[in-house]
Amino acid sequence: MCDTCGCTQPDEAVTLRKPGKIDSHQHISSNHQNHSHSHSEHHSHNHHEHTHSKKISIETDILHKNDLIAERNRGYFEAKNIRTINLVSSPGSGKTSLLEKTLTDLKDQQGFYVIEGDQQTMNDANRIDSVGVPVIQVNTGNGCHLDSNMVSAAIKELNPENNSILMIENVGNLVCPSLFDLGETKRVVIISVTEGEDKPIKYPNMFQSSDLCIINKIDLLPYLDFDLEKMKNYAVQVNHHLQFIELSVKSGEGLNAWYDWLKNLKN
Amino acid sequence: MHEMAIAQNIIEIAEEYAVKSAALKVNEIELDIGKLAGIELESLLFAIDVIKEGTICNSAKMIINHVEAQFNCTECLSTFNTENYYAKCPVCNSHKVEIIAGREMRVKSIDIN
Numbered sequence: 001m002c003d004t005c006g007c008t009q010p011d012e013a014v015t016l017r018k019p020g021k022i023d024s025h026q027h028i029s030s031n032h033q034n035h036s037h038s039h040s041e042h043h044s045h046n047h048h049e050h051t052h053s054k055k056i057s058i059e060t061d062i063l064h065k066n067d068l069i070a071e072r073n074r075g076y077f078e079a080k081n082i083r084t085i086n087l088v089s090s091p092g093s094g095k096t097s098l099l100e101k102t103l104t105d106l107k108d109q110q111g112f113y114v115i116e117g118d119q120q121t122m123n124d125a126n127r128i129d130s131v132g133v134p135v136i137q138v139n140t141g142n143g144c145h146l147d148s149n150m151v152s153a154a155i156k157e158l159n160p161e162n163n164s165i166l167m168i169e170n171v172g173n174l175v176c177p178s179l180f181d182l183g184e185t186k187r188v189v190i191i192s193v194t195e196g197e198d199k200p201i202k203y204p205n206m207f208q209s210s211d212l213c214i215i216n217k218i219d220l221l222p223y224l225d226f227d228l229e230k231m232k233n234y235a236v237q238v239n240h241h242l243q244f245i246e247l248s249v250k251s252g253e254g255l256n257a258w259y260d261w262l263k264n265l266k267n
Numbered sequence: 268m269h270e271m272a273i274a275q276n277i278i279e280i281a282e283e284y285a286v287k288s289a290a291l292k293v294n295e296i297e298l299d300i301g302k303l304a305g306i307e308l309e310s311l312l313f314a315i316d317v318i319k320e321g322t323i324c325n326s327a328k329m330i331i332n333h334v335e336a337q338f339n340c341t342e343c344l345s346t347f348n349t350e351n352y353y354a355k356c357p358v359c360n361s362h363k364v365e366i367i368a369g370r371e372m373r374v375k376s377i378d379i380n
Contacts, residue, residue, distance in 0.1 A: 052380070053294055053378050053379065053380050054288070054378070054379055054380075055295075055376050055377070055378045055379075056284055056288055056376060056377050056378075056379060057375070057376050058280065058281075058284050058374045058375060058376055058377060059373060059374075059375060059376075060280050060373065060374050061372060061373055062273055062276045062277055062280065062298075062372040062373060062374060063273070063276060063372060064280075065276065065279075066276075143272075144269055145269055145272075147272070175269070175305070176269035176272075178305060179269060179273075179305055179372075180269075200353075201351075201352070201353045204303075204351065204352035204353065205303075205305040205352075208352050208366075234353065236362065237352075237353040237355070237362045238352045238353050239352075240362055240363045240364075
C-alpha cells in the first residue's frame with residue numbers, strides 16, 4: 001500500500017512517534033513489492049507461449065489491499081469492543097480542539113486513545129498528550145491521508161485496552177481521506193461555520209461517506225452570513241442518512257449532544 | 268493528490284498478475300473508473316506514467332472504461348443516471364437516493380506477452 005502522494009518519497013517517510021520519545025520514531029514498512037527489478041531474470045528464456053499476447057481478467061478493486069487491512073483493523077476493534085472514530089475535515093475546522101475538550105471532559109468516565117495524522121510535526125500529539133490520554137502521531141510526510149496500514153501500525157504501538165474509544169484524527173483534507181477505509185466504526189466530518197455552506201456539494205465524497213456531521217464554532221453565527229439550514233440541506237442532498245450535531249468547543253454549547261452520541265456508540 | 272497512491276496500487280496489482288502469469292511485459296492495463304469515484308483522471312494517468320517506469324508495466328497502454336453513475340430512488344424505486352451526488356430523483360423529486368454504480372475503481376484486465 002502506498003501512502004505517499006509525493007512521487008519521489010520513499011515509504012520510510014511515514015513515521016510513528018510518541019510524545020516525549022522524539023528520537024525513537026518508527027518507520028512504517030508497507031506491503032510493496034519491489035517494482036524495479038526481478039522480472040528480467042524470470043524471463044531470460046524466451047518461451048514460445050510468450051510470443052502471443054494474452055488477456056488476463058483481474059477484476060480487482062484498486063484499493064483492495066487497503067480495504068483488507070481495514071477489515072482486519074475492524075475485526076480487532078470489534079473483538080476488543082473498541083469503538084473507533086475517523087475524524088475528517090478541512091484544516092482549521094477545530095478537530096484537535098474538539099478532541100482536547102472531549103477528552104478533558106470524558107476521560108475519567110471512559111478510556112480513550114488517539115491517533116493523530118498530520119503531514120509534519122508532533123504539535124497535535126503534544127496537545128493530546130498534555131490532556132493525559134495515550135496518543136501516537138503518524139506523520140505522513142507528503143501523504144494527504146491516513147490509510148489502514150498506518151492505523152494498523154499505530155494500534156500495535158498504542159495497544160488500546162478493551163472497551164475504549166479510539167479517536168483517529170485524519171489529515172486535514174476534505175478530499176483524499178474519503179477513499180480510505182481505516183476500519184473505523186463511524187466516520188465523523190467536521191465543518192465550521194466560518195467555511196462556505198456549500199462545502200458538502202463541493203466535496204461530496206467526504207459528506208457522502210460520513211455518518212455524523214459536526215457543525216463547529218456556532219458561537220460565531222451572529223457575526224457571520226453562514227446559513228446553517230442551507231448547509232444542512234446541501235449535506236442531506238448528498239447523504240440523506242447523515243446526522244448533525246451543532247456545537248461550539250469554545251462556548252460549550254451543544255457538547256452534551258456529542259458526548260451522548262459517543263456514549264451510545266456501538267460497534 | 269491521492270491519485271499517486273491509487274496509481275501505485277494499480278501498478279502493484281498489474282505486476283502481481285503479470286508475474287503470476289510469467290509475463291514478459293504488460294501491453295495494456297484496463298481500468299473501470301466510476302464517474303463518482305473521486306478520481307481526477309488526468310492526475311491519475313500522470314501518476315501512472317511516473318510509477319510504471321522501470322517496472323514490467325513500463326510500456327503498458329492504459330485503457331479506461333468510464334462507469335456511469337446510477338442511482339436508485341428509495342421513495343419511488345426508479346433508477347436514473349446522473350453526474351453528481353446531489354441529484355434528486357427526476358421522477359418524484361426526492362433526494363433519498365442511493366448510489367448503485369459509479370464509484371468503481373477496479374483493475375479489470377491486463378494484456379501481456
